[in-house]
Amino acid sequence: MARVVVDVMLKPEILDPQGQAVQRALPRLGFEGIADVRQGKRFELEVEGPVDEAALARIHQAAETFLANTVIEDFVVRVEEGQ
Amino acid sequence: MARVVVDVMLKPEILDPQGQAVQRALPRLGFEGIADVRQGKRFELEVEGPVDEAALARIHQAAETFLANTVIEDFVVRVEEGQ
Amino acid sequence: MTLDTVKNATETPDVELPWAALGLKEDEYLKIREILGRRPTGAELAMYSVMWSEHCSYKSSKVHLRQFGEKAPQSDAMLVGIGENAGVVDVGQGYAVTFKIESHNHPSYVEPYQGAATGVGGIVRDIISMGARPVAVMDPLRFGAPDHPDTKRVLPGVVAGIGGYGNCLGLPNIGGEVVFDACYQGNPLVNALAVGVMKHEDIHLAKASGAGNKVVLYGARTGGDGIGGASILASETFEGGTPTKRPAVQVGDPFQEKLLIECTLEAFRAQLVVGIQDLGAAGLSCATSELASNGSGGMRCDLDDVPLRDATLTPEEILMSESQERMCAVVEPEKIDAFLAICEKWDVTATVIGEVTDGDRLEIFWHGEKIVDVDPRTVAHDGPVYERPYHRPSWQDALQADAPTAERLARPATGDELRAAVLQLVGSVNQADKSWITSQYDRFVLGNTVLAMPEDSGMIRVDESTNLGVAIATDGNGRYTKLDPYTGSQLALAEAYRNVAATGAKPLAVSDCLNFGSPEDPEVMWQFAEATRGLADGCLTLGTPVTGGNVSLYNQTGAEAIHPTPVVAVLGVIDDVTRRTPMAFAEEGQLVYLLGTTEDELGGSAWAQVAHDHLGGLPPKLDLDREKLLAEILIAASRDGMIDAAHDLSDGGLIQAAVESALKGGQGLRLIVPDGLDPFVFLFSESAGRAIVSVPRSEELRFTEMCGVRGLPATRIGVVDGDVVELQGQFTLPLAELREANTGVIEALLA
Amino acid sequence: MTARVGVVTFPGSLDDRDALRAVKLAGAEPVALWHRDTDLHQVDAVVLPGGFSYGDYLRAGAISRFSPVMETIIEQAKAGMPVLGICNGFQVLTESHLLPGAMLRNNHLHFVCKDQKLRVENNTTAWTSDYAQGQEIMIPLKNMDGRFTADRRTIDELEAEGRVVFRYLDGNPNGSIDDIAGITNAAGNVVGLMPHPEHAVEPLIGTGGTDGTGFFTSIIKRLVNA
Numbered sequence A, B: 001m002a003r004v005v006v007d008v009m010l011k012p013e014i015l016d017p018q019g020q021a022v023q024r025a026l027p028r029l030g031f032e033g034i035a036d037v038r039q040g041k042r043f044e045l046e047v048e049g050p051v052d053e054a055a056l057a058r059i060h061q062a063a064e065t066f067l068a069n070t071v072i073e074d075f076v077v078r079v080e081e082g083q
Numbered sequence C: 001m002t003l004d005t006v007k008n009a010t011e012t013p014d015v016e017l018p019w020a021a022l023g024l025k026e027d028e029y030l031k032i033r034e035i036l037g038r039r040p041t042g043a044e045l046a047m048y049s050v051m052w053s054e055h056c057s058y059k060s061s062k063v064h065l066r067q068f069g070e071k072a073p074q075s076d077a078m079l080v081g082i083g084e085n086a087g088v089v090d091v092g093q094g095y096a097v098t099f100k101i102e103s104h105n106h107p108s109y110v111e112p113y114q115g116a117a118t119g120v121g122g123i124v125r126d127i128i129s130m131g132a133r134p135v136a137v138m139d140p141l142r143f144g145a146p147d148h149p150d151t152k153r154v155l156p157g158v159v160a161g162i163g164g165y166g167n168c169l170g171l172p173n174i175g176g177e178v179v180f181d182a183c184y185q186g187n188p189l190v191n192a193l194a195v196g197v198m199k200h201e202d203i204h205l206a207k208a209s210g211a212g213n214k215v216v217l218y219g220a221r222t223g224g225d226g227i228g229g230a231s232i233l234a235s236e237t238f239e240g241g242t243p244t245k246r247p248a249v250q251v252g253d254p255f256q257e258k259l260l261i262e263c264t265l266e267a268f269r270a271q272l273v274v275g276i277q278d279l280g281a282a283g284l285s286c287a288t289s290e291l292a293s294n295g296s297g298g299m300r301c302d303l304d305d306v307p308l309r310d311a312t313l314t315p316e317e318i319l320m321s322e323s324q325e326r327m328c329a330v331v332e333p334e335k336i337d338a339f340l341a342i343c344e345k346w347d348v349t350a351t352v353i354g355e356v357t358d359g360d361r362l363e364i365f366w367h368g369e370k371i372v373d374v375d376p377r378t379v380a381h382d383g384p385v386y387e388r389p390y391h392r393p394s395w396q397d398a399l400q401a402d403a404p405t406a407e408r409l410a411r412p413a414t415g416d417e418l419r420a421a422v423l424q425l426v427g428s429v430n431q432a433d434k435s436w437i438t439s440q441y442d443r444f445v446l447g448n449t450v451l452a453m454p455e456d457s458g459m460i461r462v463d464e465s466t467n468l469g470v471a472i473a474t475d476g477n478g479r480y481t482k483l484d485p486y487t488g489s490q491l492a493l494a495e496a497y498r499n500v501a502a503t504g505a506k507p508l509a510v511s512d513c514l515n516f517g518s519p520e521d522p523e524v525m526w527q528f529a530e531a532t533r534g535l536a537d538g539c540l541t542l543g544t545p546v547t548g549g550n551v552s553l554y555n556q557t558g559a560e561a562i563h564p565t566p567v568v569a570v571l572g573v574i575d576d577v578t579r580r581t582p583m584a585f586a587e588e589g590q591l592v593y594l595l596g597t598t599e600d601e602l603g604g605s606a607w608a609q610v611a612h613d614h615l616g617g618l619p620p621k622l623d624l625d626r627e628k629l630l631a632e633i634l635i636a637a638s639r640d641g642m643i644d645a646a647h648d649l650s651d652g653g654l655i656q657a658a659v660e661s662a663l664k665g666g667q668g669l670r671l672i673v674p675d676g677l678d679p680f681v682f683l684f685s686e687s688a689g690r691a692i693v694s695v696p697r698s699e700e701l702r703f704t705e706m707c708g709v710r711g712l713p714a715t716r717i718g719v720v721d722g723d724v725v726e727l728q729g730q731f732t733l734p735l736a737e738l739r740e741a742n743t744g745v746i747e748a749l750l751a
Numbered sequence D: 001m002t003a004r005v006g007v008v009t010f011p012g013s014l015d016d017r018d019a020l021r022a023v024k025l026a027g028a029e030p031v032a033l034w035h036r037d038t039d040l041h042q043v044d045a046v047v048l049p050g051g052f053s054y055g056d057y058l059r060a061g062a063i064s065r066f067s068p069v070m071e072t073i074i075e076q077a078k079a080g081m082p083v084l085g086i087c088n089g090f091q092v093l094t095e096s097h098l099l100p101g102a103m104l105r106n107n108h109l110h111f112v113c114k115d116q117k118l119r120v121e122n123n124t125t126a127w128t129s130d131y132a133q134g135q136e137i138m139i140p141l142k143n144m145d146g147r148f149t150a151d152r153r154t155i156d157e158l159e160a161e162g163r164v165v166f167r168y169l170d171g172n173p174n175g176s177i178d179d180i181a182g183i184t185n186a187a188g189n190v191v192g193l194m195p196h197p198e199h200a201v202e203p204l205i206g207t208g209g210t211d212g213t214g215f216f217t218s219i220i221k222r223l224v225n226a
């Protein structure tokens, strides 16, 4: 079984309070030098059968219509290496 | 500025209601052939200065103590390529 | 890998099993062997070990809890008593109410969000399994020192978990408690209460009767949650195979639970269920052994049919798994299709895993082999019972002797000092406004919330056409209970009782969660014995039976136990919720009366804690007959419209209650110290049996006459007026300044 | 004639019963609709209620939006049938693109439950005609993902066309753009808002006021006069 990962992140122009909360907390915890933090979602899909062009196209479509809300989010689909 | 990504996923033995809900929905939307879905978090950290061993070690520590809840989650730290 | 079948166990009597690692004592293990007449199989050992644990068998507390039954007051309201998943109380008009409080302390310390969330989930399933629709939840909480770094980890997680689960489940959160004290540092208390409503004829009990009836497991798939012990068993029984990692933490899925509620209630309505049991602690071990032992026959189950989330689970692990959001129903064969259809409608996985037999054994199979063959009663009911030794702590006398007298603790004397003391009190973390927490809880969902926090009790409308309602309050004061466990637990009862009456409801029944340290410490055991005795005696006098509850022991770190903390929930009924009494003083010109008697009682008080970090002396005295009288007056006054607001007095004393009522109503107060009372004592004493009320001038005579005739002291102490709280001749405090002190305190802690 | 107003129950809907009650109290005939229905049982209007449909997993409203009943509702709404989305229902409406924009996690990252003051900015929609333009009302708010957002061009368009129907007063509880609490489509038949009018239809319950009743009386008048 192959794993396909879909990363979904808020678009850069959308305020990300979760990322900001993390960023503000880091220095308090002693972690300096992080200029920005964004928090998004990672989906790991275990795909039955071969992960060919067609399969990837379908996953791309699922990401576009369902896993991400493209009004506010961008996404990236990739086959996980080393599987 | 370099980007370091921290992927945080529920440990495999932990129930993932979110991933499960997505998995159950996919066939209804006409996407077959996905055997399992897990949903996690993706943090994108913009790091000031060089991302050397020391910086990565610190981010690893931040991930371990703060970004992930290691009681229920695993995490992976990696430098984003192509930046 | 050899399967440890019953046959195998008979043939290999000398195989050593890891009973000690599963928490069994040697004599317990020997008793199991005696019961079975052979060594147990691994699966049988798994079942006995979880069911005979302290948590499930109440082995240390049982002998004390018996008093709740033995001393139970005669009450016509009790429909189902202690011993079922939750007690059931008749509230009239054909309605019955079930409620119960339970702890999820330790899991919430390990993983605050999930621990608290699954605490809510567990107690709600107890309510569903009685046949009731859950209508509200409450959450009495105790945290460590407010400024301790770990409190910043535990508190937000617990609150988010309770909210995250309850909000998603669609149950209004109508009350609870938040208390900080260093004694809870490593042992926060996360108690959760749920209440449900049904018609009398809908009451369901956990029993499996009728040979041939099917046993259905429905809800979430079974995973390896909370089965550390079983993994040991698996590895030791089956040499070589290291078990895969099993999660100690259970993750809740409130959405799944919402579906469980709807699906279960629909199946009840269609009369498809003979008996039902939720799966909580001890999972299938508990559900199968309890259903079978409460029914008339035996039961046979096939573990191969249990839907799994993790295919590598061993049968022992399946039996011990504490995966959440599961239920077990017993259904007649001709109704099984209809039952499964309802599950399908709600997208709930349901599987027949066995059936009721006409024998008297619980038999469990795996891959066609019998791995459990027991008398279910020996698992569910014949656990060990301990008479643990106990004695009065060596330090108790010294603690009680250290009374907060004026000589021992400096008291504010001038107007300025009193003013400063008031600000310090209302701004202290235990007295501060809790809305940072409570605004994270949905209090409106289901559309029947009449009163919710910060009112004295939560109130839910039960019937939309008649306006029948119920009110619930939970209380517990660990400081009082530490000073005197007998009186302390009665004070908790009295306070909850008073809170219910303050809203105009008549107290009917009690549920309790007894949070204590280690029962193996005779001094802790004494606290437990005393508190239980106090509660049972108190319930007898007040006429409110204990309908059920929960015990949480071992809340201690090293030798340091938490304050003994019995949390008591009182449920009351009100015939017409439109007559409910809120706490806000909102009408200018209304008269403020203090009901009850004030004495110099500051032992264990909030003032002693806030001003001097002191705990010593005796808690306030208690007069339960006076509590009853006060309640009767409050209920009558509400019913007959004589008062517009009422607020009970408890920790923080009169001034705390007065400030809360003033801030809630956005109206100031002018107060006068009654003759013969010291201003400090008037403001800060925590004498029990008191409340303040606001009385419309037109009702004053009628109200004071009623109090006079009934013999309840009622003292006019002021009037609702202006935008300051003023103590005549002493100080003036603008509402804005009080509000400033009283709010934002919890946010500031967590920042 | 009485208006038939449907209320959809998705798995995880929570305020569906309350919405049915509000419809009934206002004098219309409440009709329970099930997410698997493809047929709307001759209702004249539909309410998508609050709650956590599908646990709000993935995104609030994201999974329900694909239910069979939504296909029909989307079609009918485009043809002019009045639809009100409350809270989770609003989220479903944006996910299904019947309304523009999207809903994000509250900026303070907490669930918030409070009595919320609103201003009615548009009293010409199907669901707001019983309010005065500019009327201030108090109704409960309770959500985790209530921060309405859209790109600037969309917001400008909404503002220019008067399609912002409700605005938060006395403080923005979630960080929504321009204090927007609710919006409508161009035709005015589809309205979504985060606060819960169905919890403000009876004295004593919820806020203790009845400021939410106008939603339901508005729709009845509209349907009965139609």
Ligand SMILES: Nc1ncnc2c1ncn2[C@@H]1O[C@H](COP(=O)(O)OP(=O)(O)O)[C@@H](O)[C@H]1O
Binding pocket: C055, C056, C065, C068, C082, C083, C084, C085, C086, C087, C126, C280, C512, C513, C514, C546, C547, C548, C549, C550, C551
């Ligand atoms: N402190 C207590 N007071 C009264 N009854 C109690 C108390 N603790 C436990 N019980 C009763 O003992 C029975 C077993 O408790 P418990 O194991 O918590 O129930 P369940 O099996 O439903 O989780 C229940 O009927 C419960 O109400």
Ligand SMILES: [Mg+2]
Binding pocket: C085, C126, C278, C280
């Ligand atoms: Mg139970």
